[in-house]
Amino acid sequence: MKTYILILILGGAIPPPGDNWGAPVPLVAEAAGTWNHEGRDYWPTQFAACNGKRQSPININNQDVKLETDVNDLNFPRYSEDWPGVIVNTGHALQFNPDTTPSGAGDVPRVNKGMLEKDDGTSYNYDFLQAHFHWGSHSGQGSEHRIDDVEYPLEMHLVHTLLSFDGDTDEAVDPENCQKNGAYCGLAVVGILFHVGSENNTVLDPFVEAALEIGAEATYEDQAAVNVSTSIVLKDFIDLVDMDNNGPAYYYYKGSLTTPGCNEVVNWIVMENTIAISEYQMEAFRTLKYADGAPMVDNYRHPQPVNNRVVKRVLRDLLQDPTAPA
């Protein structure tokens, strides 16, 4: 009921349940009208949904999280394959668009299980749509999510869209049941935070090389015209935050897109461990330009109120040993 009231207030800015709820494209399409990160304080007046009660990003306060140790590991089917695509300057971020399109048919990378499972062990499947980054003008800032008020220089978002339920059956997604599960039916975004290290991190090479190639163009118009063909093994990033190969520890909460229209349709999975990036590699991102010609830096949104949401910290309970003496 609360959801319906919110939709009425927002004048349909969020798709109503049962009407296009699971459709990926409208949810991630850019909001009508122009916006930029410099004007982020005005988004709530420009775009009603940006004024909602379940906005992202947030500061994750470890003192307030609910610990979950009885959850199956997240699963990343087909993440280990090398996926071709292009890296572009979207005008708001550096983004990898794979050649594949989310299909729900089990032929593209996806994330499922973990907190995306239902109580009966069946899982919703979120197919990979694109990956992009947010970063700072200097390495003391740049991430969207903060952990215990710490800001990181770079944050990667792996965006997935719900298209199927239970990989084996490829059953059509039932928006009503999806909502009964308490899950948002739109997107699952995996957020990965980076910290500055002294060495270049080769996992980032495709993105750094693309950023330098695009950034070599003097104007935004020329940068926007460059499509850098590449291929990415998404699993490389997951492996770097999965220290013990027991499934990565992560924070889970329900939130929104961090850019207009700020739709509150995102299952957020923010990895607890961070990945190293060198200052040289950070500088490559800072060579990009916004549409107005200014350096593309600080393309992040500030933390939004958590309000009454529960943020879960999901760990595999490594201390659990059924044979241990009581």
Ligand SMILES: [Zn+2]
């Ligand atoms: Zn993002």
